[in-house]
Amino acid sequence: MNHMAGSLEQYNTVVWHWPIAVYLFLAGLSAGAIISAIIIKWMKGNDVSPWDGIIKAGAILAPITIGAGLFLLIFDLTRPLHFWKLLIHYNFGSVMTLGVLALFAYFPVVILFFLGVFKKELIENGPFKFLAPFADMALTYAKAIESVTLILAVGVGAYTGFLLSAMNSYPLLNTPILPALFLASGVSAGISANLVVGLLFFKNSTGESNVSYMHGLDVKVIFAELFFLFILFVGMMYQGGSSAHVASAALSSGGLSTLLWVGVIGLGLMLPIGLNFALPHGVKHSHGFVIFNALIVLIGVLALRYYILYAGQTFVG
Amino acid sequence: MQKQYRLLYDENLCIGCQACSIACRVENSVPDEVYRVQVHMQTMGIFPNLGMHYERLSCVMCENPPCVSVCPTNASFQSKDGLVHIDEKSCISCKYCILACPYHARFINPLKNVVEKCTFCYETRVSKELSPACVSICPTDALTFGDMRQSNSLVYQKSHKEVLLFPKAHLGTKPKVAFIPNRKGAKS
Numbered sequence: 001m002n003h004m005a006g007s008l009e010q011y012n013t014v015v016w017h018w019p020i021a022v023y024l025f026l027a028g029l030s031a032g033a034i035i036s037a038i039i040i041k042w043m044k045g046n047d048v049s050p051w052d053g054i055i056k057a058g059a060i061l062a063p064i065t066i067g068a069g070l071f072l073l074i075f076d077l078t079r080p081l082h083f084w085k086l087l088i089h090y091n092f093g094s095v096m097t098l099g100v101l102a103l104f105a106y107f108p109v110v111i112l113f114f115l116g117v118f119k120k121e122l123i124e125n126g127p128f129k130f131l132a133p134f135a136d137m138a139l140t141y142a143k144a145i146e147s148v149t150l151i152l153a154v155g156v157g158a159y160t161g162f163l164l165s166a167m168n169s170y171p172l173l174n175t176p177i178l179p180a181l182f183l184a185s186g187v188s189a190g191i192s193a194n195l196v197v198g199l200l201f202f203k204n205s206t207g208e209s210n211v212s213y214m215h216g217l218d219v220k221v222i223f224a225e226l227f228f229l230f231i232l233f234v235g236m237m238y239q240g241g242s243s244a245h246v247a248s249a250a251l252s253s254g255g256l257s258t259l260l261w262v263g264v265i266g267l268g269l270m271l272p273i274g275l276n277f278a279l280p281h282g283v284k285h286s287h288g289f290v291i292f293n294a295l296i297v298l299i300g301v302l303a304l305r306y307y308i309l310y311a312g313q314t315f316v317g
Numbered sequence: 318m319q320k321q322y323r324l325l326y327d328e329n330l331c332i333g334c335q336a337c338s339i340a341c342r343v344e345n346s347v348p349d350e351v352y353r354v355q356v357h358m359q360t361m362g363i364f365p366n367l368g369m370h371y372e373r374l375s376c377v378m379c380e381n382p383p384c385v386s387v388c389p390t391n392a393s394f395q396s397k398d399g400l401v402h403i404d405e406k407s408c409i410s411c412k413y414c415i416l417a418c419p420y421h422a423r424f425i426n427p428l429k430n431v432v433e434k435c436t437f438c439y440e441t442r443v444s445k446e447l448s449p450a451c452v453s454i455c456p457t458d459a460l461t462f463g464d465m466r467q468s469n470s471l472v473y474q475k476s477h478k479e480v481l482l483f484p485k486a487h488l489g490t491k492p493k494v495a496f497i498p499n500r501k502g503a504k505s
Contacts, residue, residue: 006338006352011374011421015412078410078430085409089390096389096413166387168488169419313416 014313019076021306024160025189026069028182028301031157032190034062034110036217038146038153040210047142051117053198053206054214059117061193062110066156070103095166099159106152112138112145157183164312171236171246173312181228182305188221189301192294199287215290218297219276225304226269242317249315256311264307268300320398321465322378322437323472324452325481327497330459331371333358337451337460344438344450351424353435354451370499376401376422376435377484380491384414384423393432399493400439405431419485420492437462 037058046052051059074083091097115122115131116138122128123135138145161179168174191214198206236247251257272293276284283289333356341347341354354375361370382401384393392408395401408431415423415432426433438449443462447453452460463472481495 006355007350008357010352010424011355015416078412078425079408082409085390085392085407086411089392089407091386091389091391093386094389094413096387096411100389167383167417169383169417169485 014310016309016313017076018306019072021309022302023069023073023076024182024305024309025302026065026072027160028157028186028305029189029193029298030062030066030069030110031153031183032187033058033065033194034113034149034153034190035157035187036191036194036214037062037113038150039217040214041146043210043213046207046210049120050205052210053202053204054194054210056117056202056205057194057197058190059110059114061190061197062153063107063114065193066103066107066110095159095163099156099163102152102155102159106149106156109145109149109152113149116142154183157186160186164308169316170312171239171243171317172250172308172315175232175235177228177232177235178308181225181232181308184221184225184228185301185304188218188225189298191215191218191221192297192301195294196291196298199291203287211287211290212285215285215293218294219273222269222272222297226265226273229265229269246315246317250311253315256307256314259303259307260311263303264300267296268303272297272300322398322400322443322493323463323465323476324378324437324449324494325461325472325475325479325497326373326494327459327461327479328371328499329497329501330457331356331373332457332459333369333371334456336454336456337373340450340454341435341438344441345436347433348426348428350427351433353422353433368499368501373494373496374420374422375494376418377420377490377492377494378435378437380493381489383417383419383488383490387413387417389413396439400437401434402436402439403432403434405429408432419488419490 037055040046040052040054040058046055074080077083086096086100090101112134115135119132119135119139123132158179161182164170164173165175165178195211195214195218199211233247233251236243238244251260275289275293279289335356337356338352338354345353347353352374354373357372357374359370359372360367362368378399378401380399382393382395385395385401388394389411390407390409392404392406393401393414394404410425410430410432412425412432415425423432423434425431437443438447442449442453448462452462461472461475463470465473465476467473475497476495479497482498483492483495486492
């Protein structure tokens with residue numbers, strides 16, 4: 001290629017960088033954390049105070065992670081101070097607008113959930129007495145609010161997938177399975193984060209049966225994730241043409257494919273499954289192992305988001 | 318009055334002189350390190366049977382623009398003449414459009430920190446019945462611009478005489494820029 005035309009850089013670069021990958025991870029984690037907290041809360045015996053440690057963990061993690069993610073997203077803009085325009089201009093055909101609207105509703109309901117769960121610490125024995133009406137509302141209409149929260153959380157977990165799959169010139173991103181893959185890995189990350197926070201900070205209130213239920217659910221979700229990844233690449237191979245080329249390049253070339261095989265599949269998916277089958281019952285249910293397992297799952301999910309974002313923009317056929 | 322603009326790029330007439338790129342830079346004050354239009358050249362074949370292949374890279378003014386459908390604030394919009402423009406005031410520079418554009422036509426202007434691309438010189442030239450800067454400067458008339466609704470226009474006549482190639486037509490974007498593909502020279 002003759003470079004008399006000038007720089008080719010503009011035509012070959014990754015446009016969305018690592019902060020977006022971290023946001024995709026945090027949004028999925030937040031949705032997964034609140035989904036798994038609500039699942040535990042709806043189980044027999046967990047629907048009254050004192051709350052289980054996993055419910056507390058979810059109540060804290062969901063608003064903090066989504067808040068941190070949005071903060072990151074705003075500062076990744078070229079003109080961060082213009083972000084408010086996103087709140088007054090809407091394009092209902094844009095996944096980004098739909099995501100903004102979902103987050104608009106999602107953020108308040110996860111904060112309500114947080115206030116309900118921590119009513120005693122924050123309001124009865126704490127300085128936030130003026131928030132009492134909100135906490136009471138969260139507790140009085142718990143089932144209704146939590147149902148809405150669950151639906152919104154699925155929306156937040158899946159929209160990040162649609163955000164990328166909406167672009168039809170990137171074969172690795174433009175696949176129907178991506179939102180399902182992101183939702184599943186987000187739920188897995190949320191469960192893992194809840195287990196880590198629950199076991200480290202709310203050890204006394206975290207019920208043993210809930211820990212093993214969550215841990216067991218995580219392993220099942222990991223199987224679903226593996227299957228979705230399999231569907232993604234096999235589906236692209238069967239499409240032929242540039243999709244097949246992109247799939248084989250994404251599976252076999254450069255540091256990104258190493259990240260996929262070692263980070264996403266090896267560390268994040270196969271190692272947890274392998275350890276769960278290989279280790280004796282006693283070790284498997286020790287808190288140390290559950291926390292270790294949760295941490296490698298979290299690293300795997302972050303690696304998946306990073307891989308999909310970068311490989312999607314790099315391998316374009 | 319509604320228009321149906323089309324820009325033809327004849328690969329057979331292009332000599333790769335880059336005058337279009339310079340004219341564009343001057344007309345639109347495009348900063349040094351970014352480009353609204355580039356013409357890429359490639360030498361093909363095996364010596365002594367060599368040939369040059371030229372390719373124009375710029376916004377192709379899609380009829381179904383992916384950049385407009387992904388834009389969360391409607392800053393990327395389509396005018397009633399079907400041209401795609403950017404409203405700098407409502408752009409939050411999230412770069413979703415840069416990513417969604419299959420033609421890599423968009424970039425961040427490093428001086429103004431807003432998304433920019435080829436506008437067919439609408440403000441300064443086309444709205445005044447002039448042709449875009451790149452078209453008017455082209456020394457070999459490789460570029461032809463006009464309204465397809467006027468059957469006496471050169472662009473209409475050339476479009477009906479030549480074989481046209483619409484870039485990445487399989488994506489369904491319906492570009493308003495069409496290529497007249499290379500008929501001679503070395504094949505890849």
